[in-house]
Amino acid sequence: MRAVLLLVAAAAAEKRSWFGSSQKKEKPVTREGRAVQLARKVLEARTLEDAHALARAAAQLLQTPSVQRPPVNKRCTLPSLSRRDARGCQRVVASASARPLTKTALDRGGFLCRALLVLEAAHHRGPASSKRDAHLGAIDAACAFDATTWRPPAADQHAKKIVVAIHHNGLGNQLFQWAFGKLVALDAGAAFAARKMREDEGPVKPQRVAPHTIEGWKAFTDVFGKASLGYQADADAKCAPLIPVESQYREKGTLLLVERPADSRRLAFPKQVQNFASSLQDDTQCISLLGYWQRYSLYAGLRPQLRDAMRVQDGDLEERPDSDDVVVHVRLCDGPVHQYKYYSWKNYFSHVLPRLQPPPKRIKIVTACNPRRNGVVKDLLENVPNAEVAKPRLRGSPTTAKSVAADFAYMARAKRLVVTESTFSFWAAFLGDAHEVHAPSAGVLPAPLGEKGYVFHDVEAKAYWGLYNATARRVAYRYGGE
DSSP: OOOHHHHHHHHHHHHHHHOOOOOOOSSSSOOOHHEEEEEEHHTTTHHHHHHHHHHHHHHHHHSSSSOOOOGGGGOOOOGSOOHOOOOOOOOHHHHHHHHHHHHHHHOOHHHHHHHHHHHHHOOOTTTTTTTTGOOOOHHHHTTTTTTTTTOOOOOOHHHHHHEEEESSHHHHHHHHHHHHHHHHHHTTOEEEEEEOGGGGHHHSOOOOOOOTHHHHHHHHHHHOOOGGGGOOHHHHOOOOOGGGGGGEEEEEEEEEEEEHHHHHHOHHHHHHHHHHHHTHHHHHEEEESOOOOOGGGGTHHHOOHHHHHOOOTTTBBBOOOTTTTTTEEOOOOOOOOOSSSSOIIEEEIIHGHHHHHHOOSSSEEESOTTTSSSHHHHHHHHHHEEEEEOOOOOOTOOOOOOOHHHHHHHHHTTTEEEEOSSSHHHHHEEEEEEEEEEEEESSSOOOTOOOTTTTETTTTTOOOOOOEEEEEEEEEEEEEEE
């Protein structure tokens, strides 16, 4: 053990030397210098537990990039920026003089700068930022944010602030809520907790928990484990129980940021975002997030970090898909009676499944639909000879009924996925093992444009087999779309 700890100290010293260690005494100790000090203390630790804690702290300091950022007026001149992003960056920076929130965001920088500008743009009706979230390269440049190198360490329970993700609706919705809350906590240096929505947090009277919340919450804990819920006891101690229908959004050291239409009518969302920005700097102890947070701009480029933080626990799956299977998710069963598009055999699957290369050995359908009734699943079974309905199940389950957690874990372990417009399948593809994902390119939900392994289809435009072109910033389709 002592040899290992000596190696940690030596590595820290070597990295310090690489960054330049000849410092005058009056200068502040660098990140690398602090790591060296911690590594030396490892050897003096009285217990093995203390030694491990010090070693982890030293490693975190060495692995975390510096948060020092260039001045705002220098951020748009980086040679790595495209002309389009440089011009967009300049427009964002120029707007700061007339938009206090933009100035606050740019002064802060980092992920939270991106989040503030994306949220502001999403709910601002004026021309200045109506399309700002579509030009993420410009936003990230103005914020001096690089998603590829952003690796902040998680704060412990003793942090001054705590960020609470309030879960509601089905599992797919809850995954957006957890992911956004976790990212906010990481960049704010705050502790993190997740909890289920209370009845008094409904948007209107009579107050009630949103549909599918209880089922989704159970599935979340089954798939990701109770450790993912964070410091719930600390959240209970620090957070005041604010009630949205009584216009309680900022009281008793607690801020409630709510992204729902009913709440925006009580307190305009731009004002909420401004309060949120202020709470990051002041003595607010608890920041509670209640909403949907389903803009892909919030998560673009952060897939590796989210996959690392949101590890699917599927050890109890009785059956997993084979490596040469294609797993298909069917959400709507019988017809287009929903805001989401209807993905049928005729307008979607007939353009995708016959063209798969190599042809799959089996096509496993994950669905809650009754395959004997007229609808998508019955059509698939009749038109695809090697299609069958999957029946994922967790070992020890007291019932043979369909399990949300088992369905999600099964889809996450597929190597090839065909998904429809669904938050559930969005996250199964985003977090899972698939190297080939067929997904909608447009609709109510965000399309993960730019992610590796995705092939996009637009059923409304009758355009299929599209790949995202990052230079042109559009999807180019092989079939249809004329």
